[in-house]
Structures are given as C-alpha cells and as structure tokens.
Amino acid sequence: MADLQDIAAFVAVATHGGFRGAARITGTSASQLSEAVRRLEARLGVRLLNRTTRSVAATDAGRHLLEHLTPALGAIESALDVVNGFRDRPAGRLRLNVPLAASKLVLPRIVPQFLAAYPEICLEVIVEDRFVELLQSGCDAGIRYEEGMDQDMVAIPVGPRRQRMALAASPSYLAQHGRPRHPDDLRKHLCLRGRFSSGLMPQWFFERKGKSVTIETDGPLIVNLGAAADLAVDSAVAGAGVIYLFEEWLQPYIDRGELEPLLESWWPSFTGPSLYYPGRRYLPAPLRVFVDFVQTMRW
Structure with a gap:
C-alpha cells in the first residue's frame, strides 16, 4: 500500500x-514533494504528473486518482479530528485567507480573544487581496467583501455590517492646493492611488442622495493595496496628496488632526465582510469553534 x-x-x-x-x-520543500511523487509513481508503475520547466499538470491517470483520493483524504482528516471531541479544549491548525483590510480592521478585534480562549489552536492568517478559491489555496475559511463564492460555501457576517470609504488630505496639502468641493474637482488634485495584486486599479466611487460619481484619478504615487497601503497613508499625512481608503483606517489620523476629511456627504457605504467556509456537514474542530466564536462577537 502506498505511503x-x-x-x-x-x-x-x-x-x-x-x-x-x-x-x-x-510547509515542506518542493524537493521533498517531488521525491514523494516519484516514489508514488514508481510504486504504481504509472506517471501521475507531466512536468515541464514552467508547469506541472496531472496526467489522465493522475486526474482519475485525484478524483478518488480527495474525498478519501477528507474522510481520513475528519476521522482523525473526531479525537478533538475527547480533549478538554480543541486543538489543531486553522488557516484563514483574508484581504488586507480585514486583517487590519476586523481580525484585531477577534484574534487576541480567540487565541486566549483556545490556546491549543494555531491560527495561520494568509493576507491576500486577489480572489482565490479558498480550498484550493489550502485554507479552511476566508473573509471576503461581497465577492461571488461557490454555492456550497456558507457565509456569516463578521465585523461591522456597514462600512464607508473615506477621502482625506493633510492640512499642509489643503493649504497649498485647496479643498475639493465636488468629486469632479479631484481630477485636478494629486491623488494617492492603489493597485490590487491582480493589476486592477480601482476607480474612486462617490454617492449622495441617489447620485453616484466615479472618478479616474491621477497622482504621484501608486501602491500595492495588498502590502503597501500604509505607505499611502503616511504619504498623505506628509502632504503628498489626497487619499481614499476605508473610514476606519483613516479615522485615527483624522482624530489626531493629521488628516482632514473631505467631501464627507459623498462617502459611499457598503456591506461589511463575511466569513466564508465550506458548507459540509462535518467541520474540523478549530474551524467549528472559530465559527461559533465569531457569531458571539458584537460590533
């Protein structure tokens, strides 16, 4: 029997x-995985993967084997996790895939309390702004903002139910360039923009009394929203331009007077994030207690 x-x-x-x-x-090396696959292929006497310098793809035999193995390994994992029911406290690893905004604005309210309540669970958080299939990414669950998910996914609210995008600039910038009176005025301002890892550069959207305006902005700085959003904030505080970001993200700087809010009546609101996880009957203990814990939180 294969190992x-x-x-x-x-x-x-x-x-x-x-x-x-x-x-x-x-969490292992590519060379170890390669050797393991070679052993399996030698034992079965058939090639399972086609390898090139640029890609790896399953052969017909490999695809058929994968179809049969995936549910079997899932059943084994579920069977082993049953042991958690005999422990005083659940243990194991929980992997979450979340966007940067959730890691900064949502998880800080959840993670410290959850780790204190379940010290034997190792929580691994993967911050990623590009849309990925949660299970294919190796994660147990994820947090998303209104993206379309597979139909077999369950979604529960996590974090504030409504959020807003905010617009702000430093007092020094406004003293030099003036204040915009309408979203259209932003076309004449220095805007600090962001780009997702997918390459998409989101437009700046505003709404008021049923009217909406979408602005194509320009400016001296573009940052990766998945890694360098704080650089844009620091640049705005230093007077480099106007910034458009989550209200909760900018609020501390506004409270300290480092940034001034602009066009507040135009700030658009949107539905807060949700926790997504597979809608299967049996959930691993770490995920099960995390779902229960999130549902007890008040925002």
Whole structure:
C-alpha cells in the first residue's frame, strides 16, 4: 500500500498546480514533494504528473486518482479530528485567507480573544487581496467583501455590517492646493492611488442622495493595496496628496488632526465582510469553534 505521506504530497501538488505552490501550503520543500511523487509513481508503475520547466499538470491517470483520493483524504482528516471531541479544549491548525483590510480592521478585534480562549489552536492568517478559491489555496475559511463564492460555501457576517470609504488630505496639502468641493474637482488634485495584486486599479466611487460619481484619478504615487497601503497613508499625512481608503483606517489620523476629511456627504457605504467556509456537514474542530466564536462577537 502506498505511503499516505506520498499520497498527500501528490494531492497537494496536483491541487495547487505545482511543487512550489504545494510546498508553500504544506510547509515542506518542493524537493521533498517531488521525491514523494516519484516514489508514488514508481510504486504504481504509472506517471501521475507531466512536468515541464514552467508547469506541472496531472496526467489522465493522475486526474482519475485525484478524483478518488480527495474525498478519501477528507474522510481520513475528519476521522482523525473526531479525537478533538475527547480533549478538554480543541486543538489543531486553522488557516484563514483574508484581504488586507480585514486583517487590519476586523481580525484585531477577534484574534487576541480567540487565541486566549483556545490556546491549543494555531491560527495561520494568509493576507491576500486577489480572489482565490479558498480550498484550493489550502485554507479552511476566508473573509471576503461581497465577492461571488461557490454555492456550497456558507457565509456569516463578521465585523461591522456597514462600512464607508473615506477621502482625506493633510492640512499642509489643503493649504497649498485647496479643498475639493465636488468629486469632479479631484481630477485636478494629486491623488494617492492603489493597485490590487491582480493589476486592477480601482476607480474612486462617490454617492449622495441617489447620485453616484466615479472618478479616474491621477497622482504621484501608486501602491500595492495588498502590502503597501500604509505607505499611502503616511504619504498623505506628509502632504503628498489626497487619499481614499476605508473610514476606519483613516479615522485615527483624522482624530489626531493629521488628516482632514473631505467631501464627507459623498462617502459611499457598503456591506461589511463575511466569513466564508465550506458548507459540509462535518467541520474540523478549530474551524467549528472559530465559527461559533465569531457569531458571539458584537460590533
């Protein structure tokens, strides 16, 4: 019978489309995964993966094997997790995939209390702004803002139910460039913009009394919203331009007088984030207690 570790290595590589991606998810090296797959192929006497310098793809035999192994390994994982029911406190690892905004504005209210309540659970948070399939990313659950998810996913509210995008600039910038009186005025201002890791640069959207305005902005700085949003905030405080970001993100700077709010009556609101997780009957203990914990939070 093939070693379960070799089987798990093949499933990880085939699911994540390569040895590097699988290594990042499993916490092992690409060379170890490659050797495990070779052992499995030698034992079965058939090639499971086609390898090139640029990609790894399952062969017909590999795809058929993957279809049968995935539910079987899931059943094994669920069976092992049953042991958690005999512990005083649940243990194990919980992996969450979240956007940067959630890691900064939502999780700080949840994580310290959750870790204190369940010290034997290791919580791993992957911050990623591009849209990914949660299970294919190797995560147990994720937080998203109104993105379309698979139909078999369950969504529960997490964090504030309504949020707003805010517009602000420093007093020094406004003294030099003046205050915009309408969103259209922003076309003449220095705007500090952001780009998602997917390459998309979101437009600035405003609404008031049923009217909406979308602005194509320009300016001296573009930052990666998944990694360098705080750089844009620091630049705004230093007087480099106008910034458009989550209200909660900018509020501390506004409270300290480092930034001044602009066009407040035009700030658009939107539905707050949700926690998404697979809608299967059995959930691993770490995910199950996290879902229960989130539902007790008040915002």
